[in-house]
Amino acid sequence: MGAEASGYDASHIEVLEGRAAVRKRPGMWVGSTGERGPRHMVFTVVDRAVNDVLAAGTGSVEVTLAPDGVRVADSGPGIPVEAAGHSGGPALEAVLTRWESEKGPKGRHAVDAAPFFSSGLFVVNALSSRLTAEVRREGVRWTQEYEQGVAVGPPVAAGPATGTGTAFFFRPDAGIFETPECSLPALEQRLAELALLNPGLEISLTDERTPDQARAQRFRFPGGTRDFVSLLEEGAGSPLHPDVIHFEREDPRMAGVMDVALRWSDSDEERMRSFANSRATGEGGTHTAGFRAGLAAALSAYGRTHGLLTAADPDFGPDRIGRGLTSVVSVWLDGPEFEGATRGRLGGAEVHACVEQAVREHLSVWLMEHPEQAKSVIGICRLPWNPQDRFDLHSSTVAN
Structure with a gap:
């Protein structure tokens, strides 16, 4: 049966690109719309944080499970912020809104934390109902807000900062995932593995989803x-x-x-x-x-x-x-x-x-x-x- 007889032609083909493609087929990028999807998002952000810390030689990564989302913070050098005139790598907004903008460390020194495949911060941002980015660099704290992968506004200087680092607070979109929450044991195992395999790394995991039963753990293993x-x-x-x-x-x-x-x-x-x-x-x-x-x-x-x-x-x-x-x-x-x-x-x-x-x-x-x-x-x-x-x-x- 030809295209004319079936009534099917090029007008029936929907071409999706960028953020729309990710939100249309989330399982292609994070493996599942079940619990595994949000967990993969966490590991993707942890992947970037750990690589930043290891590239600096030492440091820490903090993962916090809050009632309304997940926060991953590191003590690395901080992602460059274009509004501040930073150079030397893709700026914050490019990392969060473009495919493969963040090159980062490669080869044997790059940690591959996500257990499925590396989807990048762009995918995490696109599949989050809200995401807040915070960067501490050169004594200034910068913040930027996103909704469903779209910037609400440009990066804003939010005041002075001590130290350096990058933090992302994101909420896996409840309209996409069956459950936006992550299994604590699965996170514990993977974060412990990363600390065991990288003796210079310290990772903390705090579960605040039930306020009266908050739980905090620290993973650091000098013996590797x-x-x-x-x-x-x-x-x-x-x-x-x-x-x-x-x-x-x-x-x-x-x-x-x-x-x-x-x-x-x-x-x-x-x-x-x-x-x-x-x-x-x-x-x-x-x-x-x-x-x-x-x-x-x-x-x-x-x-x-x-x-x-x-x-x-x-x-x-x-x-x-x-x-x-x-x-x-x-x-x-x-x-x-x-x-x-x-x-x-x-x-x-x-x-x-x-x-x-x-x-x-x-x-x-x-x-x-x-x-x-x-x-x-x-x-x-x-x-x-x-x-x-x-x-x-x-x-x-x-x-x-």
Whole structure:
């Protein structure tokens, strides 16, 4: 049937651009019009705040859940305000009203906090019934108001300011989302992860939605991934060695840095978390495959050399080293390659090779220096074990 017979022609095609396109199809940009959508909006704003703070070297991010919205504030340098004549980056209004205006830090130093994809502040603004931006720069506090992504007026100098930073108070549009509120446990887990993976970062989370039951938490972990392993181990049995095995290594072949922490206990379970540029990789990838291969090679070589494996024993395979193992494998890459629509799996063959070599070399040294503990580790790895007996850490909360 032709276009003339069906009555369908170009006049029936609706072309939407910019803010209108975002509000028409919000699920395309934040994943859902359910609770996940507002949560994604929070993570998008947190993403920008954390990157600003880390680019400055240190600092803090504050997330507050209020009865009428969410406030995310940071102690970074503050977004430039065009009305003040600032230069050196996209100005506040451009960041909030244009696609990809805010370039920000890239590569291995950029945190990817949002678990779905990076939608940018423009999308957050477009999907908010109201948004207030506040910038503290050069001793002046600037504010600007928006309604459904449209500026009510220009940035206004609202008085003197101490320190620097940017804050956004926004209300996910109740006309778009089934619920504009966010689940507290989901926020707790992700903010704790960011603080654990970035030891110089401090994040606070305050829930004021029920005034007589206000709750505040602070996430700061100087031990980084070592602290992460200790938290994951809670309820996992007694450690087979007192110290968490930990190392960091940069490798130009993968254009990045790896941060690995692990410890074995007498538990029957395996507990692993993996990340790429602070993004949780729930489906694993080349970094976790390399990690397992490196562990298996080091344990097999040490067991053979020291008579802990008999001639009849096969070498350890990557699926035989998980019993009692708690680990965190984090990589920071200039150009991470994610697979799948939700980017839950890391690609890149060079990552596998680099992580495998580094883990094999570091663990081999540790085994040589700790013979009694090495014997215990190899002993538990020799026990029969089902590789599917892995604790689901991606649905549990990690908090301080």
